[in-house]
Amino acid sequence: MRVSAVINLVVKDLRAELRTKHTVNFMLLFSGLAVAFFSRIAGSYVGSVPEIGPGLLWLVFLFTGMLGLGRAFVKEKELGTLDGLRLTPMSSAEILAGKAVYNLLLMLGVQSIIFPLFIVFFDFPVRGGFALAFAVLTLGNTCFVIVSSALATLVLNARARELLLPVILLPVLFPVIVLSVSALNSVLVGGEGFLNILGEIKIILAYAVVMSVIAMLTFDFALEE
Amino acid sequence: MHAVEIRDVEKCFGAHRVLRGVSLSVAEGEAFVLLGPNGAGKTTLIRIVATLLRQDSGVVRVLGYDTRREAQEVRRRIGVVTHNPLLYEELTARENLTFYARAYGVPLERIEELLDRVELEERADEPVSTFSRGMKQRLSIARALLHSPEVLLLDEPTTGLDIKGRRDFYALLGNLLEEGVTLLMTTHHTEEAERLCSRGAVLRSGRVVAQGELSELKASVESLEDAYLQMTGEEGEG
Numbered sequence: 001m002r003v004s005a006v007i008n009l010v011v012k013d014l015r016a017e018l019r020t021k022h023t024v025n026f027m028l029l030f031s032g033l034a035v036a037f038f039s040r041i042a043g044s045y046v047g048s049v050p051e052i053g054p055g056l057l058w059l060v061f062l063f064t065g066m067l068g069l070g071r072a073f074v075k076e077k078e079l080g081t082l083d084g085l086r087l088t089p090m091s092s093a094e095i096l097a098g099k100a101v102y103n104l105l106l107m108l109g110v111q112s113i114i115f116p117l118f119i120v121f122f123d124f125p126v127r128g129g130f131a132l133a134f135a136v137l138t139l140g141n142t143c144f145v146i147v148s149s150a151l152a153t154l155v156l157n158a159r160a161r162e163l164l165l166p167v168i169l170l171p172v173l174f175p176v177i178v179l180s181v182s183a184l185n186s187v188l189v190g191g192e193g194f195l196n197i198l199g200e201i202k203i204i205l206a207y208a209v210v211m212s213v214i215a216m217l218t219f220d221f222a223l224e225e
Numbered sequence: 226m227h228a229v230e231i232r233d234v235e236k237c238f239g240a241h242r243v244l245r246g247v248s249l250s251v252a253e254g255e256a257f258v259l260l261g262p263n264g265a266g267k268t269t270l271i272r273i274v275a276t277l278l279r280q281d282s283g284v285v286r287v288l289g290y291d292t293r294r295e296a297q298e299v300r301r302r303i304g305v306v307t308h309n310p311l312l313y314e315e316l317t318a319r320e321n322l323t324f325y326a327r328a329y330g331v332p333l334e335r336i337e338e339l340l341d342r343v344e345l346e347e348r349a350d351e352p353v354s355t356f357s358r359g360m361k362q363r364l365s366i367a368r369a370l371l372h373s374p375e376v377l378l379l380d381e382p383t384t385g386l387d388i389k390g391r392r393d394f395y396a397l398l399g400n401l402l403e404e405g406v407t408l409l410m411t412t413h414h415t416e417e418a419e420r421l422c423s424r425g426a427v428l429r430s431g432r433v434v435a436q437g438e439l440s441e442l443k444a445s446v447e448s449l450e451d452a453y454l455q456m457t458g459e460e461g462e463g
Contacts, residue, residue, distance in 0.1 A: 004327070005327075005328060008324060009328075012313070012316070012320075015315075015316060015320065016313055016315040019315045019316070019352075020315050079309075079313075079314070080307075080309035080311060081311050081312070081313060083277055083307070083311055084368070085328075086276075086277060087277070087300055087303075087305055087311075088300065088325065088328035088329055089297055089300050089301055089328070089329060089330070090328050091297075224279060
């Protein structure tokens with residue numbers, strides 16, 4: 001895999017996105033509103049915030065991701081530029097990696113704004129390390145991006161692709177979400193350190209690796225009409 | 226060696242057979258036209274040659290490379306221009322070409338040369354969304370020529386172009402032909418096909434119903450358009 005080819009694709013996508021800001025604006029607006037609404041609702045149940053907070057935060061990321069991440073491929077398909085990409089000597093792995101890195105940068109941008117906002121809006125009693133919690137979220141989001149990028153290609157040729165993606169994404173992502181929420185809970189609420197959540201981290205990493213391999217093996221087939 | 230060799234190609238989409246045993250060949254440096262009504266299978270055939278689709282059976286070779294087994298080698302040697310210019314509207318002409326040049330591993334100096342060739346150097350730093358259809362197609366040619374392909378595949382490239390745009394476009398293709406680039410194109414405009422191409426084939430319902438020198442195809446009739454209408458069975462319709 002040529003890193004320069006991946007970077008070229010990421011730069012092109014970021015440049016196009018920053019010029020219109022269509023996807024990133026909607027992702028930020030949606031996630032901000034969701035955090036505000038959830039904090040208002042959770043505020044009615046005093047005492048429950050620490051227990052349900054990490055789960056709600058993950059829900060925000062999940063729905064925000066579903067809103068924006070599929071666009072990276074769908075837009076290329078709708079504009080016909082996916083053919084242009086496929087005609088270049090870029091390998092399937094390079095195209096997939098480029099799209100996944102671009103999606104990850106979008107999600108990390110959202111995460112960097114929404115996570116602190118979540119702490120403030122929920123008045124969340126952080127007992128563990130903020131940096132470790134951020135790292136756990138990043139790992140979970142990385143796995144989320146890999147899975148969603150891979151599945152987005154599988155539904156590219158479906159008629160109702162934007163409706164189909166969330167339906168197949170949720171069951172596939174279920175193990176990652178459960179493990180990420182558990183690890184985030186342990187850090188934020190339980191005040192636990194890295195070694196205590198190593199088990200969850202290992203499984204999420206293994207899941208990300210397995211999904212990456214599957215995505216690369218199925219990518220060519222997925223793009224066939 | 227043929228630039229493009231197509232042997233017994235079949236392609237189905239579900240139960241619909243789009244190509245039925247299509248065989249034809251294009252010599253190096255030749256301009257070859259695929260004629261046929263909508264739904265005849267021209268675009269499907271071009272997409273197969275371009276490695277964007279896989280045929281169900283049969284063999285397609287471009288400059289000796291098998292499009293199924295050696296797709297990457299084929300992609301390095303072909304340029305594709307379709308009615309969709311395959312450009313990013315938010316990016317400028319130069320940014321589009323820079324992206325594709327890097328994807329092909331082509332030196333960036335080539336961009337200036339091509340912008341000059343398609344007469345877009347003055348608009349190079351403007352977003353493609355502000356371009357006319359003709360300008361987008363000229364930029365699309367520049368995109369397709371970045372890596373100096375030996376074979377250029379053109380799928381109804383003049384759709385939506387006005388008379389001047391069409392004339393400029395064909396002048397550009399004429400120059401490429403003189404430089405030895407092989408052209409395989411589809412079009413509905415028989416008069417344009419005649420101006421540029423020496424040989425061609427007529428597709429009807431996924432079958433080649435005639436192929437050869439364009440002069441032979443129209444030997445018994447007034448014009449290539451009459452020959453086309455006779456062969457495709459469209460004469461007297463509509």
